[in-house]
Amino acid sequence: MTSIPQRDAYDVVVIGAGPAGLAAAALTAGAGLATLLVDENMGPGGQVWRAITTTPVKEKRLLGDDYWAGQRLVDDVRASGAEILQRATVWSLDRTLEVGLSIDGGARLVRAKRIILATGALERPFPIPGWTLPGVMTAGAAQTMLKSSGLLPQGRVVVAGQGPLLWLLSAQILRMGGMIDLVLDTADRRNRLRALPHLPPFLTSPYFFKGLAMMREVRARTQVVGGVTSLAARGSGRVEALAYEAGGRRSEIPVDVLLLHQGVVPNVNLAMAAGVRHRWDDVQLCWVPELDERGESSVAGIHVAGDGAGIGGASVAVHRGRIAARAVIEALKPEAGLALADHATLASELARAERGRAFLDVLFQPARQFRIPADETVVCRCEEVTARDIRESVALGATGPNQLKAYRRTGMGPCQGRLCGLTVTELMAEARGRTPAEIGYYRLRAPVKPITLAELASLPKGEDATKAVVRG
Amino acid sequence: MFKRIEEDRRRAVEIFVEGQSVTAREGDTVAAALLASGLDVRRSTAVSGAPRLPYCMMGVCFDCLVTIDGMGNRQGCLVPVREGMRIEIQKGKREIGR
Ligand code: FES
Numbered sequence: 001m002t003s004i005p006q007r008d009a010y011d012v013v014v015i016g017a018g019p020a021g022l023a024a025a026a027l028t029a030g031a032g033l034a035t036l037l038v039d040e041n042m043g044p045g046g047q048v049w050r051a052i053t054t055t056p057v058k059e060k061r062l063l064g065d066d067y068w069a070g071q072r073l074v075d076d077v078r079a080s081g082a083e084i085l086q087r088a089t090v091w092s093l094d095r096t097l098e099v100g101l102s103i104d105g106g107a108r109l110v111r112a113k114r115i116i117l118a119t120g121a122l123e124r125p126f127p128i129p130g131w132t133l134p135g136v137m138t139a140g141a142a143q144t145m146l147k148s149s150g151l152l153p154q155g156r157v158v159v160a161g162q163g164p165l166l167w168l169l170s171a172q173i174l175r176m177g178g179m180i181d182l183v184l185d186t187a188d189r190r191n192r193l194r195a196l197p198h199l200p201p202f203l204t205s206p207y208f209f210k211g212l213a214m215m216r217e218v219r220a221r222t223q224v225v226g227g228v229t230s231l232a233a234r235g236s237g238r239v240e241a242l243a244y245e246a247g248g249r250r251s252e253i254p255v256d257v258l259l260l261h262q263g264v265v266p267n268v269n270l271a272m273a274a275g276v277r278h279r280w281d282d283v284q285l286c287w288v289p290e291l292d293e294r295g296e297s298s299v300a301g302i303h304v305a306g307d308g309a310g311i312g313g314a315s316v317a318v319h320r321g322r323i324a325a326r327a328v329i330e331a332l333k334p335e336a337g338l339a340l341a342d343h344a345t346l347a348s349e350l351a352r353a354e355r356g357r358a359f360l361d362v363l364f365q366p367a368r369q370f371r372i373p374a375d376e377t378v379v380c381r382c383e384e385v386t387a388r389d390i391r392e393s394v395a396l397g398a399t400g401p402n403q404l405k406a407y408r409r410t411g412m413g414p415c416q417g418r419l420c421g422l423t424v425t426e427l428m429a430e431a432r433g434r435t436p437a438e439i440g441y442y443r444l445r446a447p448v449k450p451i452t453l454a455e456l457a458s459l460p461k462g463e464d465a466t467k468a469v470v471r472g
Numbered sequence: 473m474f475k476r477i478e479e480d481r482r483r484a485v486e487i488f489v490e491g492q493s494v495t496a497r498e499g500d501t502v503a504a505a506l507l508a509s510g511l512d513v514r515r516s517t518a519v520s521g522a523p524r525l526p527y528c529m530m531g532v533c534f535d536c537l538v539t540i541d542g543m544g545n546r547q548g549c550l551v552p553v554r555e556g557m558r559i560e561i562q563k564g565k566r567e568i569g570r
Contacts, residue, residue, distance in 0.1 A: 149501075176477055384519045449531075
């Protein structure tokens with residue numbers, strides 16, 4: 001591992017060291033291409049294998065086999081000769097394939113012949129009343145603390161929402177001796193019928209047994225309430241209670257830590273800022289990049305792999321990483337490509353890994369009220385803008401997310417729309433009677449992560465830059 | 473809000489939160505160390521002054537912004553603790569020049 005890039009130019013820059021990025025970088029570096037793998041976290045693994053090299057949770061059964069499966073990929077990439085740069089934030093990427101990095105307060109630019117974007121997923125926004133109160137966090141956040149620091153939520157803990165991660169986290173907390181007072185399942189029961197046509201492949205996929213076993217494990221050790229149709233966190237200064245409705249009955253319970261989750265969506269900010277064309281996915285209800293079958297985007301030389309290309313989970317991400325890497329090797333060093341499995345083989349492995357996914361996508365489509373909130377709910381956490389503010393702006397003439405910025409500053413805070421963008425698109429689409437595709441998304445620009453002027457000023461100057469300001 | 477598991481054998485790291493000594497562990501992020509400290513580490517937002525704590529722990533939400541060794545607006549969930557690190561909780565808008 002290095003702390004600054006060793007060169008100005010690489011054959012391949014892989015962005016993100018989760019499943020897709022690790023798999024891709026190991027292949028490209030192994031094929032002899034100069035490969036830089038950059039990642040924002042302290043160690044490799046992405047979110048799913050977070051802290052895999054450093055976790056204090058050593059007993060294997062606690063985090064489970066799917067977690068420890070990541071070790072082999074980390075070993076592979078370390079042996080491959082790829083240059084690995086941790087704690088490096090990418091703040092820009094453009095069509096010329098120049099990457100802007102920020103490392104420990106200093107900025108750098110590196111060039112690449114090819115880019116593999118493996119920026120993964122983030123949790124879908126879960127805008128309920130009170131979700132900004134201290135003590136309310138995402139389930140993913142709690143899982144990150146559990147993996148990287150061995151920390152368990154304490155006090156009265158409620159987990160609310162739906163999807164595989166919700167059950168996995170609950171199982172892990174309970175296995176490690178933590179307490180959960182209540183699990184509130186918001187899965188929309190009407191989805192079951194709609195998902196039925198996709199059931200057969202799901203039944204033969206590994207998801208089926210793993211999912212059932214995990215839900216059984218959680219139900220045996222804590223109370224689970226299903227069919228939850230509304231959630232509202234309350235408290236002054238911090239979360240103190242959670243009001244919910246299930247099967248037409250309203251209840252309220254005291255709570256110290258509320259963990260929310262309703263699935264994950266592709267993290268598209270960097271790809272969008274680079275000009276990669278995206279489309280609205282009507283099933284996964286999010287933006288996904290338009291890619292060819294080898295993962296190349298509408299911007300020549302930029303490939304997207306992993307959950308950033310559409311949610312598929314860790315093993316799908318690994319396969320997509322390999323496919324993108326193979327395409328890059330074929331383009332830059334065809335003779336090395338001959339030694340690899342051919343594209344058709346990789347594609348059929350990918351199809352096998354994707355089996356069962358279509359069922360989960362429909363089954364776990366979040367209900368409307370959890371995506372398009374009622375008026376008093378905060379939508380944009382950074383600028384503290386409510387759903388009512390947005391609906392009023394639409395009534396005044398705001399047509400899409402970009403006009404809305406001028407009315408309300410939504411998406412202009414530090415998170416740059418990552419926690420409000422999907423909500424804003426769907427909310428405006430509903431208010432205007434349009435489709436999300438027609439409404440569109442924020443136009444994103446570099447820097448996609450805040451960077452100080454001092455950092456920008458610290459960029460090593462080229463001859464052109466010097467000439468531009470020197471007189472005579 | 474959070475407690476450590478007993479089997480955690482990582483080395484202790486001393487940091488200072490608003491001047492108070494806190495024992496973190498090697499490999500903790502600043503945000504995790506703060507949440508495990510038992511102290512009131514709520515920041516207040518620049519817009520309305522509302523209290524917040526870290527929300528995503530993965531660099532997305534910016535609710536973990538803190539001042540670290542004099543430098544403001546750092547994402548606490550992305551920065552590892554270091555021996556002797558000084559952390560200040562941010563109240564309201566960032567002061568000019570920090
Ligand atoms: S807690 Fe969300 S960015 Fe740090």
